Amino acid sequence: MNNKSSLLKSLKFNYQLGKRTWFGTGGNCKLFLEVNSINQLINTIRIAKKFLPILVIGSGSNVIIRDGGFKGIVIKLGGNFRKIEIDKSNSVLSVGAGTKDLEVAKFCVEKNISGLEFLSGIPGTIGGNIKMNAGCYGNQISDNLIDCTIIDEKLNKKIVKKKEIEFHYRKSSFDNGQIIIEARFKIQKNNKSKIKKKISTISDKRKKSQPVSSRTGGSTFTNPNSYPAWKLIDEIDYRGKQLGGAKVSNLHSNFLINYKNASSLDLEMLGEEIKNKVWEKRRINLKWELIRIGEFKKV
Ligand SMILES: Cc1cc2nc3c(=O)[nH]c(=O)nc-3n(C[C@H](O)[C@H](O)[C@H](O)COP(=O)(O)OP(=O)(O)OC[C@H]3O[C@@H](n4cnc5c(N)ncnc54)[C@H](O)[C@@H]3O)c2cc1C
Incomplete structure (x- = not known):
């Protein structure tokens, strides 16, 4: 298969982008494709940027794709980029x-x-x-x-x-x-x-302190001035708190999880609620670490 046909084969229209993120929530993108070489990457962007916004995605482990999706082209780096x-x-x-x-x-x-x-x-x-x-x-x-x-x-x-x-x-x-x-x-x-010992220590620590087998995006907020965000979230008593299908992890309160068919809006609203409560209690403005992409779904 030549370069052009392998590229076309990977092209997907109206692709369920949200489903391939760690949270597994959110809408579609207009086009999705995996590029395997620098030439493919450059040629794709050269053409696509005339028509659509472009987003490069990795494993989708730090993003929330909003429920209205991303009205653009999403590029994943495969082949020679691995x-x-x-x-x-x-x-x-x-x-x-x-x-x-x-x-x-x-x-x-x-x-x-x-x-x-x-x-x-x-x-x-x-x-x-x-x-x-x-x-x-x-x-x-x-x-x-x-x-x-x-x-x-x-x-x-x-x-x-x-x-x-x-x-x-x-x-x-x-x-x-x-x-x-x-x-x-x-x-x-x-x-x-x-x-190997260092890796197994890290792995043990993670299993004990993070919901690694849940649908999550890692830390929701960055730690403000090195003060742990999870402590602030515990201070407002939000560990385990649910909103729709989204939940604050019981294991690590700075992790949101897609608990029961959450929408991206559930996750984002829960995050915003936490931000407001922390502000009211401590006058500290938590900043999202998760990258929120795309549009809200119109109702
Ligand atoms: C269970 C769990 C545990 C986690 N633990 C940690 C942790 O301990 N420490 C930590 O720092 N993070 C952690 N994270 C968050 C996440 O894994 C990291 O931020 C990771 O670096 C994101 O990589 P990704 O490839 O998934 O990026 P994505 O989530 O796909 O993208 C993140 C951002 O990077 C951009 N991007 C991706 N690839 C490229 C590229 N090639 N060129 C330019 N921009 C690019 C995207 O456009 C987006 O803006 C955790 C996440 C989960 C789900």
Whole structure:
């Protein structure tokens, strides 16, 4: 199958985007397709941007797609964007932006690479991780980053060095017109058993403290000035609180879950209710970490 026909085969109209996010809620997008190479990516955007807004999505583990859907084209990075390679000097790890975190973590165990163990617990892709500066238990994706290759707004392929990127807590300076296609990391070597131990400690901690087998989007709000958002939510007594089919997790109160066929509106209204109550009680303005995409459903 040539490049063009494989691309056309992956093209889906009126695709149920919401269903393929971790929450599993929300509406459709006009078009959805998986691109496998830089040429396919650039050619698709060149044509599509004349007609439709464009969104690149990873695993959909940090997003709420609103019930009215996204009236645009959604691109997923597959094929060549899911490569993991070590350079000849054995000091640089290159990872395609569509690669899943768990695949990277498994590769690192196999090759005795340390520093990215925390990815074993994050259900995203490298592109989504960099955009969100994902991290946990004291590590974040920017720590060992050397540079990123991106496709910029003018459709040029560009290497952006770490020092040119602003990384803050759960956000980066990349804007929506910039597509991350690859990231390179410094390799730190360690003993395989130590790497495995770190991963199993992370996994144990997560299972005890997060609803990892529920339909969720991870942390709902960022921690304001390092004060845990979950504590604020507990202070207003919202652990376990339900609104429609949405629920505040009993295990971790900063996680919302799609408990019983929730709509995205249920999730968002529950989140907004939490924000209001926390503001009333503590005069602290919680900020959404979850990225909310698309339109509300018209009634
Ligand atoms: C159970 C669970 C646990 C979680 N635990 C953590 C945690 O411990 N720490 C943490 O930081 N996060 C956590 N998350 C949130 C989430 O996994 C991370 O934010 C992750 O980095 C999102 O990656 P993704 O590929 O799913 O991105 P998506 O959710 O698909 O997208 C997130 C944003 O990134 C953009 N994006 C995606 N790919 C690209 C790309 N290639 N180029 C440019 N922009 C792109 C999207 O447009 C969107 O704006 C958790 C989520 C769940 C469901």
